[in-house]
Amino acid sequence: EAQVTQNPRYLITVTGKKLTVTCSQNMNHEYMSWYRQDPGLGLRQIYYSMNVEVTDKGDVPEGYKVSRKEKRNFPLILESPSPNQTSLYFCASSSRLAGSTDTQYFGPGTRLTVL
Amino acid sequence: AQKVTQAQTEISVVEKEDVTLDCVYETRDTTYYLFWYKQPPSGELVFLIRRNSFDEQNEISGRYSWNFQKSTSSFNFTITASQVVDSAVYFCALSEWGSNNNDMRFGAGTRLTVKP
Numbered sequence A: 001e002a003q004v005t006q007n008p009r010y011l012i013t014v015t016g017k018k019l020t021v022t023c024s025q026n027m028n029h030e031y032m033s034w035y036r037q038d039p040g041l042g043l044r045q046i047y048y049s050m051n052v053e054v055t056d057k058g059d060v061p062e063g064y065k066v067s068r069k070e071k072r073n074f075p076l077i078l079e080s081p082s083p084n085q086t087s088l089y090f091c092a093s094s095s096r097l098a099g100s101t102d103t104q105y106f107g108p109g110t111r112l113t114v115l
Numbered sequence B: 001a002q003k004v005t006q007a008q009t010e011i012s013v014v015e016k017e018d019v020t021l022d023c024v025y026e027t028r029d030t031t032y033y034l035f036w037y038k039q040p041p042s043g044e045l046v047f048l049i050r051r052n053s054f055d056e057q058n059e060i061s062g063r064y065s066w067n068f069q070k071s072t073s074s075f076n077f078t079i080t081a082s083q084v085v086d087s088a089v090y091f092c093a094l095s096e097w098g099s100n101n102n103d104m105r106f107g108a109g110t111r112l113t114v115k116p
Helices: none
Strands: A004-007 A010-013 A019-025 A031-038 A042-051 A054-057 A076-078 A087-094 A110-114 B003-005 B010-014 B019-021 B024-026 B032-039 B046-052 B059-061 B064-069 B074-079 B088-096 B110-115
Touching (some): A004 A087, A019 A087, A019 A110, A042 B088, B003 B088, B019 B110, B032 B074, B046 B059, B046 B064, B074 B088
Parallel strands (some): A010 A110
Antiparallel strands (some): A019 A076, A087 A110, B003 B024, B019 B074, B032 B046, B032 B088, B059 B064, B064 B074, B088 B110
C-alpha cells in the first residue's frame, strides 16, 4: 500500500530536549516536505527536499533541521524544542514538484506538545 | 506572492442541506494548481481534488462539486445533501508552477459541522 508514515504520532516533551520525528514514504517520490498546522493559520511549510542531499527552507524553518540521506526518509529534527513549536506536523511527498503533475500525499500527522 | 483565503472559519448545517465552502486565491503565475483537502476529526489530510489553471471546467464527483472561476480567482467547493460524515476541516491550497520552494500555500481552513 502506497503511504507516508510518521513516527511518533503523539509526543509530549520538555523544552530543550532534542527530538526527531521520522517520515518515510514507499512511493519512490523525489519530493518531500514538512508542514506544521496551527489553528487559524492552515499549514505552513517548514522545509522541503527535491531529492537526496537536496534540502531547502520553507516559510517557517527557524528551530528545525532536516536531512535527506535516503530517498524514502526525511526526518525532522528539533535540536532544542520550545513551547512555540507545539503543533501538528505533517510530512508529505510527491513524485514531482508540488502541483506540477502529481499531488502531495500526506502522512497521518504528529501531534507535538512542548512543555 | 501566492495567498489563499478561506473567509468562512466555521459553518454549521443540518444534514441534507447543501453547503458551499469558499476559496479565493492570489497569484502572479499564469500556471498554477488548486487543491482541496479534507481533514476529518481523526486528523489525517485526505486529498479531494486538483485543478490546473488552464482547466476551468467545473467538476462533479458524487455529492461534491467544484466551481473554478479565474475571473474572480475563486475555487469554491459545494457539498450537496450534506451528511454527518462530511463534518471536517476543509483546506483549499495553491501551488505555483514557478514557485522556488514548490510548496503548497494553504488557506486557514473551514470547519464544517453537519448536524443530524
